[in-house]
Structures are given as structure tokens and as C-alpha cells.
Amino acid sequence: MLPYIFFFSLVITGCSALEPSYGVQDGFLEYFAAVHPEKPFNCLCGNVSIMGHQVNDDYCDCPDGSDEPGTSACTNDRLEVNLPKKWKFRCKNIGFKQQEIPHNQINDGLCDCCDGSDEYSDIIACPNVCAETQEIEEKKRLENERVREAGMREKEKMMEQVRKNREDDKVQLENEIMELERVRKSIEEKSVKLVPFEEKKGQRKGAT
Helix, strand or coil: CHHHHHHHHHHHHHHHCCCCCCCCCHHHHHHHHCCCCCCEEECCCCCCEEEHHHCCCCCCCCCCCCCCCCCCHHHCCCCCCCCCCCCCEECCCCCCCCCEECHHHCCCCCCCCCCCCCCCCCCCCCCCCHHHHHHHHHHHHHHHHHHHHHHHHHHHHHHHHHHHHHHHHHHHHHHHHHHHHHHHHHHHHHHHHHHHHHHHHHHHHHHC
16 A cells, blocks of 8 residues: 555646646646645636646646546546546647647656657657647648648539530530521521412312
8 A cells, every 4th residue: 555655646746837827728727827825716617716836737626627637646546527628638749739648648658649648658759740630630731731722623624524515415405596597598488489379279169
């Protein structure tokens, strides 16, 4: 039991050195920047206050877990914690793309942040791979952009073919209408010529 207690105290001591704003998302930075160790800290839920030195001490004090932005203390399944909406751990990733992860991934022995800022308990040494990660993501972005542009060009070609087909169909329809009109007029002209012939034919029958 004693070794366990000693180990637990080491973890608490190590985590208590975290600054209050460690792991805080950009939208809450101003709020946590004002935290003072010897002054009250109001939990984000608004109905509970604790002392500033209790923020990021690896012990869950606030009912919404807002006092532990940089630890996994409030993710224990045995705790009834109603975390703020979209509440996540903000990786440092200085100079690189912003990255946020769930708090239960902090100090879990896996390198989630590209700079390793989620693993500070010495369980594992995470190398800073932000530059490599950014390079890979940029290559993927350029490839996706190339594929998208190729798709857009192909779509435009298809649309152009559709427009051409419609224009061809329109010309063909107009030609067919003109042909029908020509045939109609021809029939009318022939009908007009047949009238005198029918009249003469009737007159001959009457004479006989």
C-alpha cells in the first residue's frame, strides 16, 4: 500500500506544477489566465467556487470538471461529472496546427498531440513530430485539391457535352418542325387543287 500511496503523491505533486491555463482551449484562455493561487476560482458551471491553487492539481473539484483543463482527473468513470460542451484538452503545438483531444487521452501512454504535450508524466517520451505531421497533411491537402480540381474539370466537360447535346436536339427539333410545316403546306396546296377537280367531276355526273 505504501508504495502505491507514494507513487500517487508523486503524480499529484508533478501535476500540481501545471500552470492553470495548461491544456485550456482558446475560447477559455482569458478566463484561466486570471486564476490566482490564493483567490477563488469559479467553476464554469457557475454554482461552485474553489481556490485557484486547486486548478490543474489532478484532483476533480468542480462538478463540471472545469478545474482540470490539463489533466484527466475528471474523466474517471466513478465520478459523476457533467463536462462543459465541447470541453477538450488543447495541445500546445506551438507554431503548428491547433489540435484538441479528449481529456481521457492525457497521460495514457499514447502520443496524441504532435508535440507530445499530452504526455507529461514521464510514462512515455513523445517526440515532437509536428513538422513531419504538417508536411504529410500538406501533401494530402495538395493531393485532395488536385483530385478536386480534376473532378471539377471533368464535371465541366460533362456539362458542356450536355449543353451541346441540348443545342443539337433543339436544332433537330426545329428542323423537324420546319419539315412538318412544309408537309402541311404541301397537303393544303394539293387539297386546294383538288377542289375544282372534284367540282368538275360532280358536274359531269349531274349531266349524265
